[in-house]
Amino acid sequence: MSPYRTVQRKRDGFELTPAEITSFMNGYRDGHVAEYQVAAFLMAVFFRGLTTAELHALVEVMLRSGDTVVLDDVPGIKVDKHSTGGVGDKVSLILAPLVASLGVPVPMMSGRGLGHSGGTVDKLESIPGFRTDLTLAAFRAQMKKLGCALIAQTDEIAPLDRSLYALRDVTATVESIPLIASSIMSKKLAEGLDALVLDVKAGNGAFMPEPARAEELARTMIAIGESYGKRVVAYITAMDRPLGTAVGNALEVIESVECLRGGGPADLREVTLTLAAEMVMLGDGAPDRDAARSMAAAALDDGRALERFRQIVRAQGGDVSAIDDTDRLPAAPIRVDVAAARTGTVTAIDVRAIGLAAVALGAGRANLKAVIDPAVGFLVHVKPGDSVERGHAIAQVHAADEDSAARAVTELSAAITIGDGDAAFLPLIGPRITASR
Amino acid sequence: MSPYRTVQRKRDGFELTPAEITSFMNGYRDGHVAEYQVAAFLMAVFFRGLTTAELHALVEVMLRSGDTVVLDDVPGIKVDKHSTGGVGDKVSLILAPLVASLGVPVPMMSGRGLGHSGGTVDKLESIPGFRTDLTLAAFRAQMKKLGCALIAQTDEIAPLDRSLYALRDVTATVESIPLIASSIMSKKLAEGLDALVLDVKAGNGAFMPEPARAEELARTMIAIGESYGKRVVAYITAMDRPLGTAVGNALEVIESVECLRGGGPADLREVTLTLAAEMVMLGDGAPDRDAARSMAAAALDDGRALERFRQIVRAQGGDVSAIDDTDRLPAAPIRVDVAAARTGTVTAIDVRAIGLAAVALGAGRANLKAVIDPAVGFLVHVKPGDSVERGHAIAQVHAADEDSAARAVTELSAAITIGDGDAAFLPLIGPRITASR
Numbered sequence: 001m002s003p004y005r006t007v008q009r010k011r012d013g014f015e016l017t018p019a020e021i022t023s024f025m026n027g028y029r030d031g032h033v034a035e036y037q038v039a040a041f042l043m044a045v046f047f048r049g050l051t052t053a054e055l056h057a058l059v060e061v062m063l064r065s066g067d068t069v070v071l072d073d074v075p076g077i078k079v080d081k082h083s084t085g086g087v088g089d090k091v092s093l094i095l096a097p098l099v100a101s102l103g104v105p106v107p108m109m110s111g112r113g114l115g116h117s118g119g120t121v122d123k124l125e126s127i128p129g130f131r132t133d134l135t136l137a138a139f140r141a142q143m144k145k146l147g148c149a150l151i152a153q154t155d156e157i158a159p160l161d162r163s164l165y166a167l168r169d170v171t172a173t174v175e176s177i178p179l180i181a182s183s184i185m186s187k188k189l190a191e192g193l194d195a196l197v198l199d200v201k202a203g204n205g206a207f208m209p210e211p212a213r214a215e216e217l218a219r220t221m222i223a224i225g226e227s228y229g230k231r232v233v234a235y236i237t238a239m240d241r242p243l244g245t246a247v248g249n250a251l252e253v254i255e256s257v258e259c260l261r262g263g264g265p266a267d268l269r270e271v272t273l274t275l276a277a278e279m280v281m282l283g284d285g286a287p288d289r290d291a292a293r294s295m296a297a298a299a300l301d302d303g304r305a306l307e308r309f310r311q312i313v314r315a316q317g318g319d320v321s322a323i324d325d326t327d328r329l330p331a332a333p334i335r336v337d338v339a340a341a342r343t344g345t346v347t348a349i350d351v352r353a354i355g356l357a358a359v360a361l362g363a364g365r366a367n368l369k370a371v372i373d374p375a376v377g378f379l380v381h382v383k384p385g386d387s388v389e390r391g392h393a394i395a396q397v398h399a400a401d402e403d404s405a406a407r408a409v410t411e412l413s414a415a416i417t418i419g420d421g422d423a424a425f426l427p428l429i430g431p432r433i434t435a436s437r
Numbered sequence: 438m439s440p441y442r443t444v445q446r447k448r449d450g451f452e453l454t455p456a457e458i459t460s461f462m463n464g465y466r467d468g469h470v471a472e473y474q475v476a477a478f479l480m481a482v483f484f485r486g487l488t489t490a491e492l493h494a495l496v497e498v499m500l501r502s503g504d505t506v507v508l509d510d511v512p513g514i515k516v517d518k519h520s521t522g523g524v525g526d527k528v529s530l531i532l533a534p535l536v537a538s539l540g541v542p543v544p545m546m547s548g549r550g551l552g553h554s555g556g557t558v559d560k561l562e563s564i565p566g567f568r569t570d571l572t573l574a575a576f577r578a579q580m581k582k583l584g585c586a587l588i589a590q591t592d593e594i595a596p597l598d599r600s601l602y603a604l605r606d607v608t609a610t611v612e613s614i615p616l617i618a619s620s621i622m623s624k625k626l627a628e629g630l631d632a633l634v635l636d637v638k639a640g641n642g643a644f645m646p647e648p649a650r651a652e653e654l655a656r657t658m659i660a661i662g663e664s665y666g667k668r669v670v671a672y673i674t675a676m677d678r679p680l681g682t683a684v685g686n687a688l689e690v691i692e693s694v695e696c697l698r699g700g701g702p703a704d705l706r707e708v709t710l711t712l713a714a715e716m717v718m719l720g721d722g723a724p725d726r727d728a729a730r731s732m733a734a735a736a737l738d739d740g741r742a743l744e745r746f747r748q749i750v751r752a753q754g755g756d757v758s759a760i761d762d763t764d765r766l767p768a769a770p771i772r773v774d775v776a777a778a779r780t781g782t783v784t785a786i787d788v789r790a791i792g793l794a795a796v797a798l799g800a801g802r803a804n805l806k807a808v809i810d811p812a813v814g815f816l817v818h819v820k821p822g823d824s825v826e827r828g829h830a831i832a833q834v835h836a837a838d839e840d841s842a843a844r845a846v847t848e849l850s851a852a853i854t855i856g857d858g859d860a861a862f863l864p865l866i867g868p869r870i871t872a873s874r
Contacts, residue, residue, distance in 0.1 A: 008609035011483065039473035040608035043480035046448065171477035172445035 003033040011044040018057035025061045029160055035167060042164070042173040050178035052223065058178075059224050062186035065160035069136055071107055071192035074143045077283045078105045081275055082188055083199040084180070084207055084217070085117035087355040088242030088380070091199065092120045092150070093256040094272050094300075095279070097308035100148035101299050102276075104283030107143055107191050109153045113364040113372075116205070116355030118252070121152045122364070126249035126330055126374030130318035146311055157190045175207065181220040188225075195231040195282035197275050198222070200433075203240030203426050205351025211236055211430060218433045226435045233278050236430030237271055241349045241383050244268035248363040248377010250329040251398060257326055260306040267383070267428050273297055274429050330375035332398035334405045338412045340388040347419040349384055357411035361397070361404055373400055378412060384425035388418055440470040448481040455494035462498045466597055472604060479601070479610040487615035492657070493664050495615075499623035502597035506544070506573055508629035511580045513542045514720045518712055519625055520636040521617070521644055521654070522554035524792040525679030525817070528636065529557045529587070530693040531709050531737075532716070534746035537585035538736050539713075541720030544580055544628050546590045550801040550809075553642070553792030555689070558589045559801070563686035563767055563811030567755035583748050594627045612644065618657040625662075632668040632719035634712050635659070637870075640677030640863050642788025648673060648867060655870045663872045670715050673867030674708055678786045678820050681705035685800040685814010687766040688835060694763055697746055699738040704820070704865055710734055711866050767812035769835035771842045775849045777825040784856040786821055794848035798834070798841055810837055815849060821862035825855055 006024045010016060016024075024041065027033035050058065071078055079099065083089050096106045110120035110132075121132045132152040134142065142149040155162075161183050168174045188196055198221055201207070202214040218234035225232035237243075244265040246255040258264040259272060276296035277289050286292035299305045306323075314320050322328040359366055362373035379396040388394055395412050399405035443461045447453060453461075461478065464470035487495065508515055516536065520526050533543045547557035547569075558569045569589040571579065579586040592599075598620050605611045625633055635658055638644070639651040655671035662669035674680075681702040683692040695701040696709060714723075714730035723729035736742045743760075751757050759765040796803055799810035816833040825831055832849050836842035 004607060004609055011480065011609050034472075034607065036472045036476035036604060037608055039476040040480045040610060043448065043477045043484075044609075047480075047484045167473060170441060170471065171474055172441055172448050172481075173477060 003027060003037045007037055007041045007044060010041060010048055013048055015051050016054050018053065021054060021057040022061045025058070025160060028163070029065065038164070038167060039171045042168055042171060042179065045179060046173050046176045055178050055182055055220070055224060056227055058182045059186050059189070062158050062161045062164070062182060063189050066158045066190065067136065067156040068190045069107070069139065069192035071140060071143055074105050074140070076103065076105045077194045078107050078192060079195045079197065079279045079283045080106060080108055080188060080191060080193045081197045081199060081279060082184060084184070084201050085114060086201045086239040086243060087117060087205045087351050087358070088244050088247045088252065089118065090123060090244065090246070090252040090256045091268070091272050091275065093123060093253065094259045094305065095276055096148050096150055097260070097312055098272065098276050098296055098299055098305035099279045099283070100146065101304040101308040102280050102285050102295055103147070104280055104285045105143060105147040106279070107139070107193055108148065108150050109157065109187065109191050110150065111153060116352045116359060118247070118249070118355070118364060120150070122372055123249045123252050124150055126253055127313060128319040128322055130313060131316050134316065142315055146308065146315060148308065148312055150312060150316065153187055158186045161186050177208070177213065177217045177220055180207065181217060181224060185221050185224040189228055189230070193230065196225055197278045197282065198232060198234035199271070199275060200234050200236050201239035202236050202430060203238050203351065205239040205242070205355060211426065215431065215433060222433065222435050231282055232435065233282065234433040235274060235278070236433070238426040238428045238430065239351055240426050242351060242354060242380050243271060245379050245381060246377065247354060247358050247380060248398060249372065249374040250331070251377040251379065253329060254326040257306070257323055260300065260309055261303070262301040269300070270428060332375040332400060334399040334402060336397045336399070336405045336409055337393040338395040338397060338409050339391050340394050340418055341390065341413060342418055343390040344388065344418040344420055345423055346382045346384050346386045346388060346416060347421055347423045348417040350415040353411065353415040354378065354380065357408050357415065360411070361399055361408050376400055378408070382416065384423040440464060440474045444474055444478045444481060447478060447485055450485055452488050453491050455490065458491060458494040459498045462495070462597060465600070466502065475601070475604060476608045479605055479608060479616065482616060483610050483613045489660060492615050492619055492661060495619045496623045496626070496661050499595050499598045499619060500626050503595045503627065504573065504593040505627045506576065506629035508544055508577060508580055511542050511577070513540065513584070514631045515542045515544050515629060516632045516634065516716045516720045517543060517545055517625060517628060517630045518634045518636060518716060519621060521621070521638050522551060523638045523676040523680060524554060524642045524788050524795070525681050525684045525689065526555065527560060527681065527683070527689040527693045528705070528709050528712065530560060530690065531696045531742065532713055533585050533587055534697070534749055535709065535713050535733055535736055535742035536716045536720070537583065538741040538745040539717055539722050539732055540584070541717055541722045542580060542584040543716070544576070544630055545585065545587050546594065546624065546628050547587065548590060553789045553796060555684070555686070555801060557587070559809055560686045560689050561587055563690055564750060565756040565759055567750060568753050571753065579752055583745065583752060585745065585749055587749060587753065590624055595623045598623050614645070614650065614654050614657055617644065618654060618661060622658050622661040626665055626667070630667065633662055634715045634719065635669060635671035636708070636712060637671050637673050638676035639673050639867060640675050640788065642676040642679070642792060648863065652868065652870060659870065659872050668719055669872065670719065671870040672711060672715070673870070675863040675865045675867065676788055677863050679788060679791060679817050680708060682816050682818060683814065684791060684795050684817060685835060686809065686811040687768065688814040688816065690766060691763045694743070694760055697737060697743040698740070706737070707865060769812040769837060771836040771839060773834045773836070773842045773846055774830040775832040775834060775846050776828050777831045777855055778827065778850060779855055780827040781825065781855040781857055782860055783819045783821050783823045783825060783853060784858055784860045785854040787852040790848065790852040791815065791817065794845050794852065797848070798836055798845050813837055815845070819853065821860040
């Protein structure tokens with residue numbers, strides 16, 4: 001089958017055979033299929049979708065394009081969590097050591113910031129010395145020792161997905177449910193996990209803002225996982241506001257440590273405990289979800305989760321003293337409050353705009369070569385529905401210089417709408433979704 | 438506006454501004470917009486279409502990407518004809534000198550064979566010495582002298598269309614009405630014409646087989662022409678059979694000369710006279726269409742059209758003796774009849790398959806570098822609905838060797854279905870379409 005025919009058949013709504021998808025994608029890898037043909041294919045998929053069989057074939061060819069980790073010598077049911085990405089989402093930093101401290105191994109490979117959203121790897125790297133570039137051998141060794149490792153996806157994992165993602169990112173073909181689902185699941189399936197909890201974000205700061213579409217994405221990922229014999233559970237959670245207060249790398253580490261000490265913002269703790277309970281259940285670590293949640297809350301409150309985090313930081317070369325005293329983390333020289341322009345109610349937060357403002361400040365990458373400033377970012381004090389008083393601080397900007405601080409203040413003010421009406425917002429924890437069997 | 442945003446906006450069904458289309462396409466030409474981004478854009482256009490304003494902007498940027506011919510010093514209303522392409526369509530060779538002989542100037546730039554369809558330029562080049570690569574200055578000079586020139590589209594005409602077409606050809610984005618219409622019209626508008634007759638083919642040998650889609654293509658092209666102040670009239674004509682009998686370059690020249698002598702197949706003469714009458718009317722050369730048609734028939738029958746063709750051939754370096762004695766044209770050494778396998782009625786002809794069989798025989802190009810054999814091709818003696826008798830010749834193959842002849846006989850037999858039922862076929866001359874004003 002020629003690449004042309006494959007594009008044409010997808011365009012015209014025919015179901016491609018697994019062999020056709022495999023041949024097209026392997027042709028892309030070895031240069032026989034041109035990038036412009038793949039771009040046309042991706043846009044056709046955007047409009048036509050993928051059938052279950054097509055989706056499975058695509059995941060399979062992406063998964064087989066690289067290494068897969070075998071963690072058979074790590075005892076227990078390995079459970080990971082994946083979030084579809086948002087602003088202020090530092091849950092992985094808390095959740096991974098927390099669940100590992102409860103005896104459920106967590107093999108976690110994370111990404112860097114993408115577009116307006118932050119990345120776990122970038123956040124971890126704001127801890128002085130912390131290395132996320134472990135070899136797969138070191139990853140396995142640490143899994144055996146600590147039941148948890150927090151690393152960046154290596155180049156050996158699903159290289160085809162990396163090429164496809166880079167192409168989607170410049171051809172406006174990112175926002176396709178089957179393409180998002182296959183990208184995420186091919187990487188996760190390569191990690192050596194047995195079960196997975198998905199945190200699928202909805203709201204204006206999510207890549208798939210409409211809750212119904214977020215649910216469809218969740219169901220698509222669950223179906224892929226199940227076809228590989230992995231148990232997958234998903235939650236739709238709110239991204240029509242930043243999660244927690246801190247946005248920015250070191251600021252989010254500080255907030256994560258607060259949560260690991262039993263404190264931190266209520267919404268961050270709630271999402272963390274909900275996902276932790278689900279992971280513990282999948283890992284056969286508790287008799288029921290309520291018990292699992294209580295165990296997780298106790299591990300946050302009594303310091304076990306924090307201690308596991310300290311061990312992970314030390315094992316991965318990080319400076320533990322910066323966890324024990326977060327004043328030793330990178331800090332920005334300029335701090336400017338953002339004052340409410342009027343008295344009223346926070347009726348909406350443009351989370352995507354806040355994420356982009358953080359990128360502009362230096363907390364993320366405007367392009368692949370940009371260097372991140374770990375110290376900069378925001379504290380956003382308000383949530384939709386909060387009452388605010390004119391002149392009171394609704395947020396704080398942490399910046400490297402006065403100019404970028406001033407720009408960020410303007411952008412934050414514009415992103416937080418204060419009005420008189422009621423605020424319509426998503427439930428923090430939305431539907432729990434499981435395989436429909 | 439970034440190229441990404443332009444692709445995304447088209448993908449999501451927003452109307453692009455003229456500036457956005459111009460900037461995207463100029464970016465493609467100067468390398469700032471990548472081929473894969475254009476490929477994704479073209480596929481998005483396949484699904485979303487183009488609004489009238491978008492279409493106009495695309496035509497404009499293609500037209501302005503190259504030279505345009507000014508024929509103001511050629512007296513009269515310049516009228517051209519364009520066919521959307523098919524098998525055995527040699528009408529241009531007859532029509533252009535015919536209409537010019539009636540006093541209406543015809544500035545005709547044609548293409549080469551494309552896919553299964555033949556090209557006027559390839560046919561003309563089977564006349565020994567005939568040159569289609571005139572400069573635009575020579576084109577203008579011949580227009581003044583003979584009122585007609587038959588040349589290939591030069592590299593200076595709409596180079597952006599050429600790049601886009603090459604990309605569409607490998608990304609399965611050819612079959613899009615706005616992309617076909619803008620491609621054709623940008624080239625035609627660059628020719629210096631005042632009015633245009635479109636021969637839009639329908640049927641299985643056409644690029645847009647369904648008559649309703651062919652009509653939509655016609656209306657789209659008419660709207661573009663009218664927006665440039667050009668009068669455009671279209672006919673839908675049948676391409677569920679080859680036009681005339683001959684398929685192949687020299688064979689089609691011979692048949693054209695027969696028609697220019699007042700003979701030739703009835704369907705070829707009918708299509709030619711219909712289009713000629715329309716061109717004469719658009720060129721203000723007759724009081725009504727019946728009169729125009731009678732004038733055209735007379736010019737075929739009394740030798741005026743042939744004499745103009747001889748003058749054109751001579752002016753463009755061709756050997757006129759090969760027109761006067763067509764036995765001097767290239768001829769194939771092998772001639773094999775295709776016999777009817779049974780007695781019955783021709784119920785269907787797979788015209789596309791016949792076109793592809795002709796390409797395989799050497800009458801067209803399987804790839805851009807292939808060299809055409811001007812001598813090879815077919816005579817197809819039957820039309821849908823004809824009664825045939827087992828063993829009688831329904832076609833003749835003209836080939837360079839026995840092997841390719843044998844393959845072509847098999848392919849032709851398979852392409853002509855003989856059955857017992859009624860044949861369903863299109864009217865030779867379908868609807869006449871004009872601007873809806």
